[in-house]
Amino acid sequence: MDFEQVMQELEALGKERLKKQYMSNGAHEPLFGVATGAMKPMAKKIKIDQSLAEQLYATGNYDAMYFAGIIADPKAMTEADFERWIQGAYFYMLSDYVVAVTLAETDIAQQVADQWIASGEELKMSAGWSCYCWLLGSRPDTQFDESKLADMLELVTKTIHESPERTKSAMNNFIYTVAVSYLPLHDKAVETAKAVGPVEMKRDHKKSSILNASENIQKAVDKQQLGFKRKYVRC
Template identity: 60%
Template sequence: MELNEIMEALKSLGNERTKKKYMSSGAKEPVFGVTISAMKPIFKKVKYNQTLAEQLFATGNYDAMYLAGMIAEPNKMKEDDFNRWIEGAYFYMISDYIVAVTLAETDIAFTVADHWIDSGKELTMSAGWSCYEWLLGTRKDSEFNRDKLLSMLKMVRDTIHKQPNRTKYAMNNFIMSVGISYLPLHEEAKEIAQEVGKVDVYVGKTLCQANLAADYIQKAIDKGKLGFKRKNVRC
C-alpha cells in the first residue's frame, strides 16, 4: 500500500465517537478517529515498513502517527530520528504510547531516554520516563544498572510534585514499574511510593489523581504478579 491508499483507508475507518474521545484527550485536527483494532488489517497488509512509518508520522494526522508506531522498524532509527519524532509529539498519547514504545525496542533506548528525562520539556521528559516503564516491563533485570535505577527513584521522590502534569504521571508509573517488574529494587520502590503518596495531575482544568503507587504495587503482589514481564513491547 502507498501512503495515499493508507490515508484513504484510515479516513474510511474513522468515526465521530472515537474522534471526540481522542480529541478530548488532546488530539487535534487532522484526526479521523480510528480504533486500534480497526487499524490491524492495514498493519497486516503493510507489516513493518520504516519508509512508510516516516511518511505517516510526518502527516501530523493522529491516526496515521499511531499506525506509524505500529509499522515502524525501531532498529533502523537513530537518535536524531527519535528526536524528530518526539518534537512532533504534541500530546501524551503520541509521546508516551507511540514514540516511547518505539524507542523501547532499540539498543539506544537507555541513552535517548536519559537525554529526554534531562530535557526540561514536559512531553519529552514524560516520554523518557515512559520508555523506562516499557523497558522495565519487558527486559531482564540483568540488563539494568541497579544503582542508576535507585538514583532515578530518589530523583522521582524528591522532584515529582514539582514537575509538569504528564511528567508527574509518567514518573509515578516509573515507581510502579520498578516496584513490580524489577525485583532488586522492589522494597525500595515500595518505600518511595509511600513517601510520594498521591500524585495530582490536571487534565485540562480537571484535577485527576494518578494511581497510588503503593496501592498499585500491593495489588500486583496480591495477584502474584511480582516480577511480571511482557513478551513484547508492542502488541
C-alpha cells in the same frame, strides 16, 4: 499498500465517538478517530515499512502517526530520527505510547530516554520515563544497572510533586513498574511509593487525577503479578 491507500483506509475506519474521545485527551485535527485494534489487519499486510512510517508520521494526523509507530523499524531509526519524532509528538498519547514505545525496541533506548528525562520539557520527560516503563516491563532484569535505577527512584521522590503534569504521571508509573517488573528494587520502589504518597495531576477542563503508586503496587502483589514481563512492547 502505499501512503494514499493507508490514509484512505484510516479515514474509512474512523469513528466520530473515538475522535471526540481522543480530542478530550489532547488530540487535535487532523485525525479520524480509529480504534487501535482496527489497525491490526492493515499492519499485518504491511508488516514493517520505515519509509511509509516516516511519511505517515509527518502528516501530523494522530491516527496516521499512531499507525506509523506500529509499522516503524525501530532498529533503523537514529537518535536524530527519535528527536524529530518527539518534536512532532504534541500530546502524551503520542509521546508515551508511540515514540516511547518505538524507542523501547532499540539499543539506544536508555541513552535517549536519559537525555529526555534531563531535558526539562514536559513531554520529552514523560516519554523518557515512559520508555523506561516499557523497557522494564519487557527486558530481563540483567539488562539494567541497579544503582542507576535506584538513583532514578531518588530523583522521583525529590522532584515528582513539582514536575509538569504529564511527567508526574509517567514518574508515578515508573515507581509502579520498578516495583512490579524489576525485582531487585521491589522493596525500594515500595518505600519510594510510600514516601511520595498521592500525587495530584491537574488536567485541562477536567478535575484533577490523584495518582497513588502504593495502592496499585499492592493490587499487583495481591494478584501475584510480581516479576511481570510482556513478550512484545508494540501491539
